Amino acid sequence: MALRSRRPLVSVIVGVFLGFTAASWLVVPRVVEISVKNRRSSVCTYYSSGRAQAKVLDTAHSTSSTIGRHKHLQPLFSSQEGSDEGEEELYRTGNSSGPVPPASFLYVGVMTAQKYLATRAVAAYRTWTPNIPGRVEFFSSEGSEKVPLPIPMPVIPLTGVDDSYPPQKKSFMMLKYMHDHYLDKYEWFMRADDDVYIRGEKLELFLRSLNSSKPLYLGQTGLGTTEELGKLALEPGENFCMGGPGMIFSREVLRRMVPHIGSCLREMYTTHEDVEIGRCVRRFGGTQCVWSYEVTSSCGIWVERVKVHTLRVCSVQICLNLLLYLLFCFK
Known part of the structure; x- marks a missing residue:
């Protein structure tokens, strides 16, 4: 038994x-x-050497712009003096424009408001912004330079813009500022909210597999809610990149679209900022938000936003709405 x-x-x-x-x-x-x-993979080899990350962390600060409070601040990254041509070859990507060092790769514009400057904006500045391979600036309404902050921050007060919601004018004017001041200085441009967390290393790894000289508009594809279907003035097959997780524009998209922002502001069909940005990109940029399978086939996987309801600036473990760009390069 x-x-x-x-x-x-x-x-x-x-x-x-x-x-x-x-x-x-x-x-x-x-x-x-x-x-x-x-x-x-050339992209993965670039990162496995560790030299790229060291280059980002070792870059020095350069002089700041003269817009608003930002005139007293320095950029997060700048290229090192005396770097030779051989060193810059480390940053050669699929772009036809040649070597792109981290300091000149990505510009992130964070949309915020005066009431969030000392909380959400400060939290973002202290956490994920140092890992961005380029520059990060915070865009708020006119008069934001008067808001007292606990630390110096690159804040851009947009003239003639208030903190009303939805922030359609603020978003369009931020894109215009990017175009007018940095179009020839960065390969990629991102519009982000002040309550997201961006994995800068993963995002850079993904973007370096793409060509910024092509009109590319990246993000989480949206079609509207079930109740909004047929009410957003979208034709069959048209979409937009949702604003919450962030929108990424190639240099070419901004070059094509921004000169027509006035027309886009005058001809809005909804109150949704992200829908109207997508409409403007589609109309004048010659492209629309990539579908999820297109992003996956390029190099990686897009992971949705994880919501966190509280945010504490004083704590070391700051709670944010997490935008996790877990982008794995399998070539």
Whole structure:
């Protein structure tokens, strides 16, 4: 009887052992294959060397602009003096424009309001902004330079813009500011909210696999809610990038679209800022928000936003609405 009672237990143990063994034979070769492909990828090799991240962290501060409070501040990153051509070859990407060092790669404009400057904006500035391969500035309404802040921050008060919601005019004027001041200085431009967290290293890894000289408009694709279907003036097949997770524009999209922002502001069909930005990009930029399968096939995986309801600036573990760009390069 004892022998019979042990047989089921022995069978389970043997079955589990054989199952793990078979799984290891199937999974390990695939992992090794992926690792080899990653090492062969120019983008992944760029990061595996560790020199790119060191370059970002070691860059010095340069002089600041003279707009509003920002005239007293310095950029987060700048290129090192005396860097030779061989060193800049480290940053060569798929772009036809040639080497792009981290200090000149990505510009992030964070939309905020006066009532959030000392909380959300400060939290973002202290956490994820140092990991952005380029420059981050915070855009608020006219008069924001008078708001007292606990730390110096690059705040851009937009003339003639208030903090009304939805922030359609603020968003368009921020894009115009990017175009007028930085179009030839950065490859990519991002519009972000003040309650997101951006994984700068992952985002850079993904963007370096794309060509900023092409009209690309990246983000989480939106079509509107069920109740809004047919009410957003979208034709079949048209979409927009949702504002919450952030919108990314290639240099070429801004170059095409921004000169026509006046027309876009005069001809809005909804109160949704992200819908109207998408409409303007589609009308004058010659493209629309990429569908999720297009992003996945390019180089990585887009992961949705994780909501956190509280935000504490004083705590080391600051709670933010997390935008996790977990972008893995499998080529």
